Amino acid sequence: MVQNTKSKGKRSKKPTYTKETYLEWYEMMLRIRRFEERTLMMYGQQKIRGFCHVYIGQEAIAAGMISAIRPADAVVTAYRQHGIGLARGINANEAMAELYGKATGVVRGKGGSMHFFSREKRFFGGNGIVGAQIPIGTGIAFAEKYKGTDNICVTMFGDGAARQGALFEAFNMAMTWTLPVLYICENNGYAMGTSVDRTSNVTDIYKIGSAFDMPSEAVDGMSPESVHEALERASEHVRSGKGPYFLEIKTYRYKGHSVSDPAKYRTKDELEEYKGMDPVKTTEKKIIDGKIATAEEIKAIKDKIKVEIDEAIKFAESSPYPDPADLFDNNYVQKDYPFLQ
Amino acid sequence: MSEEMRRDENVFLMGEEVAEYNGAYKVSKGMLDEFGAKRVIDTPISELGFAGIGVGAAMNGLRPIVEFMTWNFAVLAFDQIVNNAAKTNSQSAGEFFCPIVFRGPSGSAGQLAQQHSQTFESWMANVPGLKVVSCIDPYDSKGLIKAAIRDNDPVCMMEAEVMYGHTGEVPEEEYLVPIGKAAVRREGTDVTLVSFNKLMIPLQQAADELAKENISAEVIDLRTIRPLDHETLIRSVQKTNRIIVVDESWPFAGVSAEIAYVIQKHAFDYLDAPVIRLNAADTSLPYAPTLVEAYLPNVEQIVKAAKEVMYVK
Numbered sequence A: 001m002v003q004n005t006k007s008k009g010k011r012s013k014k015p016t017y018t019k020e021t022y023l024e025w026y027e028m029m030l031r032i033r034r035f036e037e038r039t040l041m042m043y044g045q046q047k048i049r050g051f052c053h054v055y056i057g058q059e060a061i062a063a064g065m066i067s068a069i070r071p072a073d074a075v076v077t078a079y080r081q082h083g084i085g086l087a088r089g090i091n092a093n094e095a096m097a098e099l100y101g102k103a104t105g106v107v108r109g110k111g112g113s114m115h116f117f118s119r120e121k122r123f124f125g126g127n128g129i130v131g132a133q134i135p136i137g138t139g140i141a142f143a144e145k146y147k148g149t150d151n152i153c154v155t156m157f158g159d160g161a162a163r164q165g166a167l168f169e170a171f172n173m174a175m176t177w178t179l180p181v182l183y184i185c186e187n188n189g190y191a192m193g194t195s196v197d198r199t200s201n202v203t204d205i206y207k208i209g210s211a212f213d214m215p216s217e218a219v220d221g222m223s224p225e226s227v228h229e230a231l232e233r234a235s236e237h238v239r240s241g242k243g244p245y246f247l248e249i250k251t252y253r254y255k256g257h258s259v260s261d262p263a264k265y266r267t268k269d270e271l272e273e274y275k276g277m278d279p280v281k282t283t284e285k286k287i288i289d290g291k292i293a294t295a296e297e298i299k300a301i302k303d304k305i306k307v308e309i310d311e312a313i314k315f316a317e318s319s320p321y322p323d324p325a326d327l328f329d330n331n332y333v334q335k336d337y338p339f340l341q
Numbered sequence B: 001m002s003e004e005m006r007r008d009e010n011v012f013l014m015g016e017e018v019a020e021y022n023g024a025y026k027v028s029k030g031m032l033d034e035f036g037a038k039r040v041i042d043t044p045i046s047e048l049g050f051a052g053i054g055v056g057a058a059m060n061g062l063r064p065i066v067e068f069m070t071w072n073f074a075v076l077a078f079d080q081i082v083n084n085a086a087k088t089n090s091q092s093a094g095e096f097f098c099p100i101v102f103r104g105p106s107g108s109a110g111q112l113a114q115q116h117s118q119t120f121e122s123w124m125a126n127v128p129g130l131k132v133v134s135c136i137d138p139y140d141s142k143g144l145i146k147a148a149i150r151d152n153d154p155v156c157m158m159e160a161e162v163m164y165g166h167t168g169e170v171p172e173e174e175y176l177v178p179i180g181k182a183a184v185r186r187e188g189t190d191v192t193l194v195s196f197n198k199l200m201i202p203l204q205q206a207a208d209e210l211a212k213e214n215i216s217a218e219v220i221d222l223r224t225i226r227p228l229d230h231e232t233l234i235r236s237v238q239k240t241n242r243i244i245v246v247d248e249s250w251p252f253a254g255v256s257a258e259i260a261y262v263i264q265k266h267a268f269d270y271l272d273a274p275v276i277r278l279n280a281a282d283t284s285l286p287y288a289p290t291l292v293e294a295y296l297p298n299v300e301q302i303v304k305a306a307k308e309v310m311y312v313k
Helices: A019-045 A059-066 A083-090 A094-098 A134-146 A164-177 A203-211 A222-244 A268-275 A279-289 A295-318 A324-328 B002-007 B033-034 B048-059 B069-084 B122-126 B137-151 B196-211 B229-239 B255-266 B287-296 B299-310
Strands: A075-077 A123-126 A151-160 A182-186 A214-220 A246-250 B011-015 B041-042 B061-066 B103-104 B131-134 B155-159 B181-186 B191-195 B215-223 B223-224 B245-249 B274-280
Touching: A019 A083, A019 A094, A019 A295, A059 A182, A059 A222, A059 A279, A059 B181, A059 B223, A075 A083, A075 A134, A083 A094, A094 A295, A094 A324, A123 A134, A123 A203, A123 B245, A134 A151, A134 A164, A134 B048, A134 B069, A134 B103, A164 A203, A164 B048, A182 A222, A203 A214, A203 A246, A214 A268, A214 B061, A214 B215, A222 B155, A222 B287, A268 B011, A268 B274, A279 A295, A279 B223, B002 B011, B002 B137, B011 B033, B011 B048, B033 B041, B033 B137, B041 B137, B048 B061, B061 B196, B069 B103, B103 B137, B122 B131, B122 B255, B131 B137, B137 B155, B181 B196, B191 B196, B191 B229, B191 B299, B196 B215, B196 B245, B215 B229, B229 B245, B229 B255, B245 B255, B255 B274
Parallel strands: A075 A123, A075 A151, A151 A182, A182 A246, A214 A246, B011 B041, B011 B061, B061 B103, B103 B155, B131 B155, B191 B215, B191 B245, B245 B274
Antiparallel strands: B131 B223, B181 B215
């Protein structure tokens, strides 16, 4: 039943990264963790509404990914996207204001929890339809190849989306046309409430890639080192013009599918097992035990993040809602589109 | 399409059989030879997948033309058209937009039976974020596709299988036909006849028949379904005081229903008779020739309806 315990994916073999890298990972993971904790709190206070899916437990993927790719690379993901958006460089103020539906949000209150976008940060969303971003990411990569750049598109999705027909169509065309796309399945074990082994007899999702002769592997998603290392290898392959690569990153979400999900479909033991591998705690311990940085340096990061998230809440609280007249903006590029009244 | 591809390197064509086969209906004949496989791209039979690849490419700076062999197959791609192309601009608050053309034939084309005979204008026109053009006039088709390719919003272009052999004057020179403007094909004073796509043919024939009986019909070709050109319709009804809408959409919430609403709302005081609509039958379209004939509005019905609103026998 607990498919993730069968195979944790590849662990990092590289012994060390630089102090800067460790601290960067730690800071990003802590930022996401604290941001999401406050998101849940504010959702409870009904300051944040709508569908809301938090990233707690999966932070190592966002952190390890960002250090392995370039700012010019494109990233597109699904609706559990706050962590990826933050890691991509959207700041906590804009992100929290978006969750509040405020005019100062990253997409001015138009997208909410499922739809962050930033042209500047090359972040293509935030997609609310399970698996729909898989062909879109493939098309983003198509455009990069068409324009002759060496950018890649990191196209992320969950284990649920791995069962969508869109994936099979996109994988097929990406391989046929040798597109620069790096597919990442964040396998957190559950498609909403349905465990991976109840959705297919193929529970090692990375094996789907073999149907297309796509290089594919499983990766341990609870450690930023493993994620970074796998992405570095995979992105080099993709960037060099060899075509797509598929990583199944095994992870776990501590919370329910969305804020309204009590997650009764899994056991407490299972949750505790994963909490024992918590990427924020294990990275902190590694930094201290390995004397990579001092306790004071860790505390300084914690203080900085606390201030940053407090500030984000204040910013969101004090920002205005969008003007109702903005309803008609951004439906068309055409400025004088004659809407029916 | 070729003119626009010569003009802008970011324009490309993808779809089933568009390249080596020269198009399922030969629409893209010669384009592979001229532009090469990078820009004229045969896809596998994966409508959802290649429509989504088009959306991603459009978000990332290209101007794709995505051909569906028929809009009936585009149903497989509605997620990408409706949930993504139409919503990219709104959900990203303008960070990204989606300049893409989805095109292919819509409507019945003889005895093709239930799954290959549907009309999609009203489906797509229901969706904010999309524009919908539908026209079989050769001159206008060239100007409209060029305008659609240059448009920064997603455009659904509706064609007709049975009209690909339709001929007419098409100048070599550069011109655009604006999206959102109807064309008055024939001026008249007694009754307005309005339609789009291939039912313009029986509409014109009905106007000829009516002329023989001294009834002067004004004939309007909508050309664009969304946004609908209210002004041309209202101005015509102000003159003729009568309107008949001929529409291959099914009647429920179809294009004709929208026009009937617009006319009663904005030209109520000018109407001398109820708005009449002639739609495809409210059924799936079966195979047998007698049933196909019974399904579609025809010249006789249009003439009869015109006389009805004129109160002549």
